[in-house]
Amino acid sequence: MLLEGNKKVGNWVVKVGLASCGIAAGGRKVWDALQTGLHNRGLNIELKQTGCMGMCYKEVLVEVSSPEGGQVFYGRVQPEQVERIVTEHLINGKPVTEWVISADEINSFMAKQKRIVLRNCGVIDPESLDDYLDAGGYKALEKVLGDMPPQQVIDEVTKSGLRGRGGAGFPTGVKWNLARKSPGSQKYVICNADEGDPGAFMDRSVLESDPHSVIEGMVIAGYAIGATEGFIYVRAEYPMAVKRLELALAQAKEKGFIGDNMLNYNFDFDISIRQGAGAFVCGEETALMMSIEGKRGMPRVRPPFPAQSGLWGRPTNINNVETFANVPWIIMNGANAYNIYGTEKSKGTKVFALAGKAARTGLVEVPMGIPIKEIVLEIGGGTSTGLAFKAVQMGGPSGGVIPASLADTPVDYESITQTGAIMGSGGLIVMDESSCMVDIAKFFLNFTQDESCGKCTFCRLGTLRMMEILERIAGGKGKEEDLALLEELARDVKRASLCGLGQTAPNPVLTTLKYFRNEYEAHIYEKKCQAKKCQALITYEIISDKCPGCGLCAKYCPADAISGKKKEPYSINTEKCIRCGLCMSTCRLGAITVH
């Protein structure tokens, strides 16, 4: 979506955002309405599908570019609105201003962003190789094959300062160099597209919106390290990403951008896709390789590192989707064009999936070093609820919470690690006062406990015991000793777990304890959940003078806990009530409250 995008001056172009979010919001129906509308009016206007435009909170997004070069974005478009857009804007040249996203809002969202990884997302048609080529695609590959010896490619990537964007932040150039130096005639490149962090959708968006950028990055890596085969390991929960990747690979193969004797440069590289099968732990590189080898995804000890001994015991370079997507840009624009962004140790940009209670949820890319508060309050527009911004959660289940009081913290690997959280892969969840920190810790631990592969005792049992304590606390049965025990367990699990999953699983607990200990104490000593989230500690009540006795809530109550006579105030049986809150969200008169 962009003011810096690819505009064809001289023609009308209408683009519809059709990545998973756009489609989930009803994008296909809008597309059909547009197609029919344009056809019925005999308009010869180009209608294009694009990927993720970034302003996901405004899906369905439709971009209209006029022949004079003007660009207008419609947000939350419904199929019924297409008629007026076609008549008033496309035919009569007058945008339907009440549906247009204001320039102010776009500016607030875009001004602090620098879109390198997302350069083509929302601009090109992800299913068109021609679009990718028009945008400068595969020129980096040609430059590399024609002009740059492998070591020079590695040096350029090293100089750029690019660090692994999957979360660990290991310097990419150094990793490639290790793989290059490892002896062996058969080497592999793997793209880790197993984006398992709940709340993260950066990789999904890139794969659905600009798959060729990842392919190009992988081929360049293969050339640099001396590999001839690559795998993209993508989650099965991303069917559209798989579909668009398959298409892109077929297109690239047809035109000789992958395959044998690529572009006549005597270099062979082929890529195949492997789908994940629903295991979060397979985002861990050694587990991922086990999975490709057809085994249970259980991690192993490192060293040896994949660069020395990886897939089938051979030197393997694994990078994240975002890391690869950076590579063609760095090659074309030079390392120095990349490392002017960011801080001394964290160069370049980072893509974040802004979600949770942010007013403007979506996909953003910012230079490293930007303070958290600028992302949350300026780009993200504060909270959607109007309640005070309380904390951000970064790094998914491996990350931690950072309270609003630390919102000045710059977003770079070192500064974030110092707070106790981690940068992570890019999930950035905004929380307001209605979020309970004990609940959040429990939520993440529940997840990691479920996903633990079971191989090592500390992770398998340690996380289970931690979760039992958290459930007790959230259930109003917390004991005085619980906090000390929780901390002790957390430290032990961190130290003794075999892989990153176990080593980071305690982070949400440790950070919430560090910054929001008072909430834990309130749950234990006062049996109180300030945020009114923990079900055992809240009660729902019908306010009699507001209740007209319509019976709607009783109809929806899954526990049959509401009763009453028509036209008389109803009441909730607190013994039967399961605290799901359905009644409160059903009642249109605000007659139900929660304590």
Add this chain to the structure above:
Amino acid sequence: MAVETKVNSELSFATIDAITHKHNVQPGAVIPVLQEIQEAYGHVPPAAIERIAENMGVPASEIFGIVTFYAQFRLQPVGKNLVKVCHGTACHLNGAERVSKALTQAVGAEEGETSQNGKFTVERVACLGCCSLAPCVMLNGEAYGRLTPEAINKVVSQIQEKEKVPEAK
């Protein structure tokens, strides 16, 4: 993407053999084979495991270990409509539990179960990646976002209406 809901069909060795044969050239192909088998049958029929083991030279116990390790694989058949409820972070914060309660009540199946009439299977997933439209649900491969208990009830009603008419499109 092929919709993953298939009516229980006769277990065909011919089908299984074709799939294993296609993949047998690649090392580590057990997982893609299982994925295709599940796409064909809606689940991995336990009876198929022996045949796959025979064809691929992998012990049946190892295959069983793979099927039970990865959450994607089901040993039980699915209902006609597969609903995956997202319980990712953003969805959790924005009311996924309520949507889930409304859904399970409407279709008559808890998470991880199939309804008595075989029409719906409800599964719990960690994250569908549509976080900005939380809370989300994937129904028969299509994502629905910005859900409320009312909205999901509406979607379910629409499907239940269609189910009442035989051969409805």
